[in-house]
Amino acid sequence: MRIPESDQESAHSVSLDSAPQAGPSSLGLDGPGPSNGHTNGNGFTLPSTNGFTNGAGVVGNGVQKHGKSVAKVSLLGTALYADGSYVDREEFVRLVIQSLRDVGYIESAATLEAESGYTMEAPEVSQFRQYILEASWSDAEDALTRLGVTDSDGLWVCYHLCIGSVPYVFRYQEAKFFIGQQKYLELLEAGKTTLALQVLRNELAPLNVAQDQLHFLSGLMMCSDPTDLRQRAEWDGASGTSRRELLTVLQRYVPASIMIPQRRFSTLLQQAQSHQRQQCVYHNSPLDSKAFSLYEDHQCDKDVFPGTTTAILDVHVNEVWNIEWSHDGSYLASASKDKTAIIWRIDDPSIRDYTAKFVLRDHSFPVGCLAWSLDDSILLTGADNEIRMWNTKTGVCTLVLDSQHGHQETVAALSWLPDGSGFISGGLDRRIILWDAEGNFKDSWGETAIRVTDLAITPDLTRVVAVGIHYLYDLATKQTELSFPLEGELSSVKISRDSRYALVNRTQNEIYLYDLHSGRLARKFAGQRQGKHVIRSCFGGIDGNFVVSGSEDGNVYVWQCDTGILLETLPGHGEGSVNSVAWNPTNERMFATCSDDHTIRIWEAPLRESGSRVTNRSSSNGKGKTRQQSNGDGVDFDSAFGAWVDG
């Protein structure tokens, strides 16, 4: 807010009284010192460096503290810069003052207020904030009117007669209701039921707003204890963040120019970051100071995209159909047409001597699906209609699941429940079966309308999304919530981390991204080939920014998830299809692919260390071999690998 000239002294005294002593007293400069002032275009002397004029007795338009005063600088116009930019100087300065205060630069904030002539907010506002945080409810209600939240002829009525489409007359009542509600909940929490009831009857009810909420609040009287209350009210109590949250709610009723929303500058900077993030096509770095500097626009380096093969795992003797990373990202499990599954150890990126830790051999049919338990101690494998449980520490098969209750046809998908309490399997016999963590049959969905080819559980445990031949099906607590009839066969489904999107491959060269909330198709990804085979895709990168898919043309395809733009077509695998892809869950710069060429490839950013050459050696334990290489010295990968494909 702008302070009229005549009010300036009092406004300053208010803001400075609440602040510690202004002035860099520790500097102790006593004389005129170096010439640290300069003259700006307006002909004012701007004290710099120390920021204060030395010597006592300088009293004028400025603030005086410890004998040092700050002169108000008068500037022309209202813009921050005079070049036609639309950033309002007063708004900018007030946000800076707010930020300075937030981090504790109280003196600097006071100095800026003095020098600019702007105050962050009127004393009434900070007082109001204080009332809420200290639970001085009646003071807070009184203060509301002083802040212009009113339904009678109040101070600033004409200034903000209405905000949005809500007539102002209701606003005071509503704001009061929120304050009363907090008061009521805190009384209930403290066990003062009688007082709480009084608030409900005498303060909340007469406001005549939000009848449903009133009903809900009175129901909370029945809560057995404070914990129960907090849970049912979804409210974290007097000692939690609830008062701050109340302030955020009340903010809506006070014009932002009077009570600046909390951390407003930071909010704007975060919006800038988020905008830059969306513009960053190859985005794959965390939101930290290294990747996001305020000094320059964020842009991820395309060169660090994991588009280079850094290892080839070559132990399977037939097509590799599926791969899954352990949750800790240290192991990769692969499923092959050769009737084995292999657990690969991939936990030391500096060595890249990836070995087949265990070859799991007991299946009599090709292995098609895999699932690691949440603690990675158990691996499930599915081959034809058989499900096996393996101890991943010993490589021993600990259980063949009950075939009596199990699937009659091929098990196509296995997925652990996000809470670890068990897992579900889906099969071409149209059944979805729930098993406990020990592998005991628990329940069956009965016949679904589809032959299930893949399924996934949303991380928030609200949905099972099953895809199959003829339909994509969405099952919530065994009730079909949504179903999308689609032409062709659907071969793969993955769920985004936020439980919102389902990524589905179908046998028409198409990958669909479904919005599970709206039930609509959000995006299509095109370019890869999928005709009659089971091809899988996945989300990848630090925040699911990438979509990766195998393809029948032997390439790996990578798109930007938000836009559907095809970013990379990665060659390397040999003859046949790239069947599945899996992004490392703990290393955002690594993913794996598996192919009909019998191999698995690990993809990373080009290795920077020099000296490591392309090699082809067997691991010492004889269980497996890997090929490693680096392009540190410019080895041409495609040609180097092409010769090895059938090796």
Added chain:
Amino acid sequence: MGMVYRIYLEGERIYGCANCKTHLATIHSMMSRAFNGQHGRAYLFETVVNIIEGEPIDREMTTGKHTVRDISCCKCRTVLGWKYDRAFEPLQQYKEGKYILERNLLVDVQ
């Protein structure tokens, strides 16, 4: 190759492999019941699924010389019959591209 699931047929009557119940053909694609195989009665089908075709060989049949391939179940590999690649007798050429499944090796499945 690549990963494929076995095909599941829809219809009122589905013939499957007697050994492993893999879906093979529907009654709608049946062209004739009047054939004989090594195990007795055999059926001629327009289309058959989930089979692996062997190498072509020339074979003398009661109706003349034919180029045929053995067909076996893709899951259990039981040889179920044969496929006609070529019939040397003009009157027999309607069988080209069609399949014979032996009745005794079939079972009704759903």
